Amino acid sequence: MLKRQPLVVEVLRGPAVESVHNVMVAVVNELGQLLHGWGNPSFGTFPRSSIKMLQALPLVESGAADKFGLDDKMIALACASHRGEKEHLTVLSQWAEKVGITESQLMCGPHLPYNESAAHELIRRNQKPTPFCNNCAGKHAGLITTCLHLGEDPHGYETYEHVAQKRLRNVFTETMKVDHSKVPHGVDGCGIPTYSVPLQAIAAGMSVFVNSKAPAHRVRACQRITKAVVGNPFYIAGSDDFATAVIEKTHGRAIIKGGAEGVFAGFLPDKKMAFAVKAADGAGRAAQLATAQILLQLGGMTVEEAKSLSKFTMPVINNWKGEPVGKLRIAKDQ
Known part of the structure; x- marks a missing residue:
């Protein structure tokens, strides 16, 4: 099913539509071949943090x-794009101690x-955020660990x-x-390179996690990463986060x-499928709702699970x- 029209997310205030977001979607099979699309699956965009599981492959492989x-x-x-909770910072500190990394080696920069x-x-403690507080700290620790x-x-x-980026x-x-x-x-927000590619290519990249025909070493690495994420969804994001909530509620x-x-x-x-979603105007609220809709349509989430979320x-x-x-909704005839 390919549709030239994007998914349309409407924002209502009272009974009237106040804003409209257009969202493009690419869905592929385990070989990265396009199965479904809304809008332009060839739209070039930066995947940003959506492909961090791919960025973790060298750490395992x-x-x-x-x-x-x-x-x-x-x-x-x-x-992860962790939310800077106590548990996240504790595990990062334990990781750094295991490897012999100092926090100052992380080039992601601090943020609250x-x-x-x-x-x-x-803020109550009058403390400033450190690099471990950066949502990308785990990715950076992984890059340094692999180099060492x-x-x-x-x-x-x-x-x-640098060879790590190559x-x-x-x-x-x-x-x-x-x-x-x-x-x-x-340059991504955390300071490393990010690359503009077709939306379908992002989905194809993620399909490696369901591709049993990939090289054996990659299949093993993907299985290990998937097991870690499914078993520890809090550490992929954190409390009150859509990604963590979906992985928890659907049990992976x-x-x-x-x-x-x-x-x-x-x-x-x-289902042996992968997908990528991009709101044309960069609106996260629209991409989130469109992702929920795609999960429902593809059978990755039940109606009951969606209601609980x-x-x-x-x-x-x-x-x-x-x-x-007001509310957000997917426009009719989608």
């Missing part, structure tokens, strides 16, 4: 995770925790020419079937990961007193 005895929580954090309570606690295991100098690991480009090229040495690139039948500027990607292990799947708009004054 190289043997670094085994050498340093990283547990599943640490592997999940390597794939995404979790509001954790941010307020930091392979005997490489991790200094400058965040730069385009290794990631090779992984992306293999899984997305697009030569990442020839595509436009920019749907695995999703969001990225900045209205991107989601994920896969359905039982109504905060995310049937979002309302409240005024400052907490009173509902």
Whole structure:
């Protein structure tokens, strides 16, 4: 099923439509072949944090995770956009101690925790955020850990020419079937390169996690990463997060990961399908609702599960007193 029209997300205030978001979707099979699409599956965009599970592949495939005895929580954090909660920071500290990493080696930069309570606690204590508070800290720890295991100098690991980034480009090229040495690139929020590729290519990249015909070493790595994420969904994001909630509620039948500027990607292990979602205007609220709709349509989430996650799947708009004054919905005839 391919539709030229995107999924349309309407934002209502009272009975009237106040805003409209257009969302493009690509759904592929285990070989990365397009099955379904809404809008333009060839739309070029940056996947941002939606492909962190792909970025964790070298950590496992190289043997670094085994050498340093990283547990599943640490592997999940390597794939995470964590919310800076106490448990996240504790596991990051344990990881750094295992490997011999100092926090100052992480080039992701500090920001306040995404979790509001954790941010307020930091402010109450008159403490400044550190690199571990950055939602991408696990990814950066994974890059450094892999370098150390392979005997490489991790200094400058965040730069385009460093061997760590060349290794990631090779992984992306293999899984997305697009030569990442020839595509436009920019700098992600955490400081490492990010690459503009067709939406379908992002979905194809994620299909490696359901592709039993991939090389044996990659299948093993994908299975280990998937097991870590499904077993520890809190560490892929955190409290009050859509990705964590979906993985928990579906018991891993749907695995999703969001990225900045209205991107989601994920896969359905039982259905042998993967997908990528992009809101044309970068609206995360629209991408989230469209992702919920896709999960329902593909059978990755039941109606009952969606209802239990109504905060995310049937979002309302409240005024400052907490009173509902509007809602988001998928436009009819989608």
